Amino acid sequence: MLYALSGTLLGAYATESSLDPQRNRSGIQLGAVKAAIVELENGETLYSKHSDWITPIASITKLMTALIVMQGPQDLEEWVVIPTPDRETSKNAYSRIRIGSQLKRRDLLRLALMSSENLAAYTLAASYPGGVTAFVDKMNSTAKALGMNNTHFVDASGLSVGNVSTAADLVKLVQAVSRYGNIREYSTTPRYTAYFRKPRYSLGYGNTNRLVHRQSWDIELSKTGYITEAGRCLVLLSKFEGREVAMVLLDAFGKHTPIGDAGRVKRWLATGNSGTVAGAALQYEMNKAKEYPN
Known part of the structure; x- marks a missing residue:
């Protein structure tokens, strides 16, 4: 599937950074087709790879939600009462949540972020004043206000291929959502038990990003995403040498590649060399890049 591009294709490049002036700028290799690595406080781009290529973003959408x-x-x-989901949600997403039961809005938000619960995201939109249509309109107007000019939303969960953005635009979204302590906390919750009522029952959930379970990482914001058209996606905010670095990794092969890419970025920031990417992931990247005009 092809997506229209705006502006000049930047390709992959690295720039000088205050994080480590001695780092080898050519020593990074990632499996993600599109990526942006940015030091959040000063907005400095540490590395960018096809960061203006417009692409489906799957459940990364839930950060805007x-x-x-x-x-x-x-x-x-x-x-909030759990409604009957729309066709897109019921067709493409399994949920253990019982229709007609109730859960607090904060818990719906936590489940949408940490475990990427699609019915929870849909419920947040459906319970918004004006319903789903008003919610999605607000998503798009907010994107425009943030300067996310290559971004468009059609649902709150990311199940639709019509939810598209760029790595560069998503950095702006990370900057916006990182100001909210609740979003930081909910998105990085390792495990959570949600308690419903009418009827009373409980469900346990785990975070879809296994890096939040590792003490070797200081992750302050996290979101994963996947549909076939989007590939595997990962957005996270983590501290390196006391500074917050945002990683936007879009369209990778297999569930292990985004996690591996995050590790490669971390290694590159520390040593100047990221290490290599598996052959299957590199082949996927080459094939997907052919979908975009030169």
Whole structure:
């Protein structure tokens, strides 16, 4: 599937960084087709790879969903009824949540972020004033206000291939959502048990990013994403040498490649050499790059 591009294709490049002036700028290799690595405080791009290529973003969408919820007028402590999902959600996403039961809005948001629960994300949109249509309109107007000019949303979960963005645009979203302590906390919760009512039952959830379980990582924000058209995606905010670095890794092969890419970025920042990428991931990257005009 081809997506229109705006602006000049930047390709892959690395720039000088205050993080490590001695780092080898050519020593990084990633499996993700599109990527942006940015020091958040000063907005300095440490590395960029096809960061303006427009692509489906799958459940990375839920970061914008979280932003709309946090900026909205609704009480996070309100109990929300789980509605019958729309066709897209019911067709493409399995959920253990019982239709008609209730869960607090804050818990719906936590589940949408940490475990990428699609029905939870849909419920947040459906319970918004004006419903799903108003919620998605707000997502798009907020994207425009943030300067995310190559971004468009059609649903709150990311199940639709119509949710598209770029790595560069998503850095702007990371900058916006990182201001909210709840989003940071909810997205990095390793495990959580949600308690529903009417009827009463509980469900346990785990974070879809296994890096949040590792003490060797200081992760402050996290979101994974996957649909076939988007490939494997990972967005995270982590501290290196006391500085916050945002990683946007889009469209990678297999569930292990984004995690491996995050490790390669970490190694590159520390040593100047990321290490290599598996052959299957590199072949996927080459094939996907052919979908975009030169």
